Structure formats: structure tokens, C-alpha cells
Amino acid sequence: MNSQRLYLDHNATSVLSERVDLKAMPMANPSSVHASGKLARRKMNEVRDFLYSTYSLKENEFDLFFHSGATEGINTVVKGMAFAATREKKTMTFFTLGSDHSCVANQEGFLKLLGHDFKILPVLKSGLLHEDEAIKEIKACQSEVILINWTWVNNETGVVQELSALEKLKERCLGQEVFFHVDAVQAAGKIEQWRELSSQADAYTFSGHKFGALKGSGFTFLRSKLNHCPLLNGGGQQGAKRSGTENTWGILSLKMALEDLKENYQFKAQQEAKEWFEARLKEELGDKGEIIAEDSPRNGQTIYFLFHEVAAQSAAMVFDMAGIDLSNGSACSSGAVVPSRALLAMGYNEDQAKSALRLSFSWKFNLEEAQRVWEHFSAPLKRLLS
Ligand SMILES: Cc1ncc(COP(=O)(O)O)c(C=O)c1O
Incomplete structure (x- = not known):
């Protein structure tokens, strides 16, 4: 107030978290080879280490890339997997829930342009997935690549879809390889288990301004073995996962805000x-x-x-x-x-x-x-x- x-x-x-201190942030380009650039890179790497440890994920299992926020992160995951499927001459279906955020829901046109499919899974009055109907639809899907978006906490209703459900869903889809992307945007600072990710998911996307970091900052964990093409090509920053000069101020603010959350x-x-x-x-x-x-x-x-x-x-x-x-x-x-x-x-x-x-x-x-x-x-x- x-x-x-x-x-x-x-x-x-x-x-904005009170911990976000712009004066404490190096201004140089982290790709520059001078001392100031190296300092910026070191600080950015500290954020990477912090995020892996905060979310208990292993660097040899998940890639991490920073971006401008969840809209970019989610577009990168979905389109990147679609491009990779196209490259391998495979078909892909992306399943969403009708209640998912528009940056998830509005992927249909693009996917169809590439000859892939987009399907909406049914939701119950409770706001939770209609699991039995969903399983039927997923099992009937003929695509070689199946990606399901799982919104952990719904932005409108606040309904929480527990990540523990993913294991059961995977079991019930036996015979079909399904990948899960978790839209984790509304989890930090809103549920008790905000740091407890599931080993069943293949990607997680977060947006900084939802938990006290600067706008224009976000990050995605992506399982390393996933077939995926980058969305933004250019100077090859972030292991070519997301080219473009890193938004160091935004990235550093992620750590400052999450430290505040973790402690308080x-x-x-x-x-x-x-x-x-x-x-x-x-x-x-x-x-x-x-x-x-x-x-x-x-x-x-x-x-x-x-x-x-x-x-x-x-x-x-x-x-x-x-x-x-x-x-x-x-x-x-x-x-x-x-x-x-x-x-x-x-x-x-x-x-x-x-x-x-x-x-x-x-x-x-x-x-x-x-x-x-x-x-x-x-x-x-x-x-x-x-
Ligand atoms: C659940 C969810 N996913 C994705 C987004 C998109 O995030 P951003 O606007 O930061 O790109 C939002 C934003 O409201 C959201 O609430």
C-alpha cells in the first residue's frame, strides 16, 4: 500500500524487493574481456549457481538460460521443441489447459504453421485438470513428440496443481513419451513448496517481476537431453541457448529478490x-x-x-x-x-x-x-x- x-x-x-540494489550491480557487458566485463560475468555466474542450488537442480541435467520473462521463456521452450521436431521430421502436439496463461494458449497458430498440433485439455469446475479425459486424449495422440504445459499455480484463480501429479500422469500415459513444461511463474512467494520442483518435469519457467525482481528478467531450466533449437540466434551467449547481451541488472535482481523470499x-x-x-x-x-x-x-x-x-x-x-x-x-x-x-x-x-x-x-x-x-x-x- x-x-x-x-x-x-x-x-x-x-x-520490487527492498534487497534489489542497483548501485551494487556491475554495468559492463559480461562478454567483455576486460576486468569489468569479467566481474559482470562472475556475478552472473553466482546467480546461476544460486538458482541451481535454490531449486535443487543439477547442472549436468538441466540447462539454465536467462530471458526477458515468462512470455519469452515459454515461447522459447514450445517453439524450440517444435523446430527441433521439424528438423527431425517428427510431428509434435502441444497440450495446454483452457485456463493456462495466454502466452501458453496462443501457440496454436505458430504450431500449425509448422504442421504440428495444438490441443486443449479439459478442466473441471474446481480449476483442476480433468485427468481421466486428459489421459484419453493424450493416449489417442499419434504425434511422436508430446509436450504438456503444466501451470503450477493459476494466475487468475490461484488454483494449485501439485507437481506430484506429474508422476502419476506419466505412469498413466505408459507407452507414450510425454514431456512436461511447468509454468512456475506464480509459485514463488505464493505457495509453501515454491522451491520443491519435480524430477518428472523437463522444463520450468519463471518471471522475475512476479516475485520482486526487475521487470524484463526471467529464467528457464531446460532438461539438457531435450531436443531443442534456440529461439534467438546471434552472438551465442548463454551457450547459444539465448543469444543477446545478458540483462545483468535483471539477472542479479533475481538473486536479490529470491534471497529475500527465502529468508522472510x-x-x-x-x-x-x-x-x-x-x-x-x-x-x-x-x-x-x-x-x-x-x-x-x-x-x-x-x-x-x-x-x-x-x-x-x-x-x-x-x-x-x-x-x-x-x-x-x-x-x-x-x-x-x-x-x-x-x-x-x-x-x-x-x-x-x-x-x-x-x-x-x-x-x-x-x-x-x-x-x-x-x-x-x-x-x-x-x-x-x-
Ligand atoms: C501463469 C503465468 N504464466 C506466464 C505469464 C507471462 O509472464 P510475463 O508477462 O512476465 O512474460 C504470466 C504473467 O502474468 C503468468 O501469470
Whole structure:
């Protein structure tokens, strides 16, 4: 919260960690051979070591490359695998969930251009994958390369799809080799197990600005043995996985922000605060609205709810005028009202999918903060419901 606005949109972008210190960052190009360049490279390598150890992954099993954020990371994984399949004259199918982020969902056109396939797996009302139906579709798939996107924590609903499910899914797809990419963007600072990756996944993508690092920074772990072509070709930086001068400031900020999280994140306090807030919201909504995916496994800081009789756009305007920043799940980047894809995938109708609002709190959210937020939030809410 700053003096003018109450910011409740941390799933869109979170506040910069206080640990991010631009003065502590070397400015030279890490490819330069002079001492300043070498210092920048050394600092960048420290971040690499830190990430491998933070996520308990082995350097001989996973490559790590930095990029500008998850949109680039995910495009690199999907398109890179598609190019590699094309090179080997193989066909590929990319499976996603209807509730996945648009940077996952919007791969269809490109994949089809290369003669590959794109399929959407069914989602239950709970926001979780409809596993039985999904297995049927995957088993019926004739492609030689199968890539499945697994969104760990959904950005709209906060629904958590446990990584432990991957092993079972792989077992059930016996006979078919499937690769998993985990969209881990909304995990750090939002779930207790944010560092506990699964050995079953083949790629993980993260975005810095979601957990307190600088915008324009992110990273992907990619299983080394995976057939993959780089998306960006050029000077061969980062082992040619992602050419282009590295964004050293962004990269260094990843470590600073994650160190802060590692030391200070208190999931239980965050979750308790969210539950306190959500109970009040639910009581106030009564039969005029509902909490989405209320009984599903959810993260510690996202509340997605809908009004039965108020359009989210008008509600968002009321909150905006009251100084509160929150997300209208049905707004697209141009601001136009489109139904939320996540809600449509979960079986809500178009009107409902245009009536949801998302509150997402910071990783430092606690009971005291929840009470303070409620004081400001409840007045416009009551006006909307009256
Ligand atoms: C789950 C998820 N995946 C991918 C992205 C894309 O991240 P970025 O906008 O940082 O590229 C987002 C951003 O909101 C997200 O929430």
C-alpha cells in the first residue's frame, strides 16, 4: 500500500524487493574481456549457481538460460521443441489447459504453421485438470513428440496443481513419451513448496517481476537431453541457448529478490491473512456473489470472486475510483472486456466469465495488513452490493 493507492494486483506484477540494489550491480557487458566485463560475468555466474542450488537442480541435467520473462521463456521452450521436431521430421502436439496463461494458449497458430498440433485439455469446475479425459486424449495422440504445459499455480484463480501429479500422469500415459513444461511463474512467494520442483518435469519457467525482481528478467531450466533449437540466434551467449547481451541488472535482481523470499517468506501467515479476508468477503457477498474454486487447493494470496449481478468492469471502476488497484479477470491487454478464459474453461458461462474480480496480495501479506486492507475495501464493496 502506498499513500495514494491500495495495490492488490501482485499476480500482475509485484513490488520490487527492498534487497534489489542497483548501485551494487556491475554495468559492463559480461562478454567483455576486460576486468569489468569479467566481474559482470562472475556475478552472473553466482546467480546461476544460486538458482541451481535454490531449486535443487543439477547442472549436468538441466540447462539454465536467462530471458526477458515468462512470455519469452515459454515461447522459447514450445517453439524450440517444435523446430527441433521439424528438423527431425517428427510431428509434435502441444497440450495446454483452457485456463493456462495466454502466452501458453496462443501457440496454436505458430504450431500449425509448422504442421504440428495444438490441443486443449479439459478442466473441471474446481480449476483442476480433468485427468481421466486428459489421459484419453493424450493416449489417442499419434504425434511422436508430446509436450504438456503444466501451470503450477493459476494466475487468475490461484488454483494449485501439485507437481506430484506429474508422476502419476506419466505412469498413466505408459507407452507414450510425454514431456512436461511447468509454468512456475506464480509459485514463488505464493505457495509453501515454491522451491520443491519435480524430477518428472523437463522444463520450468519463471518471471522475475512476479516475485520482486526487475521487470524484463526471467529464467528457464531446460532438461539438457531435450531436443531443442534456440529461439534467438546471434552472438551465442548463454551457450547459444539465448543469444543477446545478458540483462545483468535483471539477472542479479533475481538473486536479490529470491534471497529475500527465502529468508522472510512466511506462507502460514500469508494464508491465514487471506483466509481471514476471504471469510469477510464471502459473508459480505452472501448470495450476491461467490468465491471461485473455493474448495480447491489454492495459493496463499489470491482471491478470485464473481458478482452475480454486477459486471466486473463496473465493479472494477468503483474500486479504482476508491483508490484500489485490482484485476478484472475479463480485461484483455487492450482493456476490452472479454470473458475470462480460465472461467470459461471451468464451465462458467460468458456472463459469469465477465463478472469476476481478482485480488492478489504480496508475499508479505499478514493479518495486520489484511485488516487494514479490509477497512478500505469493504466500503466500496458494500456500495456495490447495496
Ligand atoms: C501463469 C503465468 N504464466 C506466464 C505469464 C507471462 O509472464 P510475463 O508477462 O512476465 O512474460 C504470466 C504473467 O502474468 C503468468 O501469470
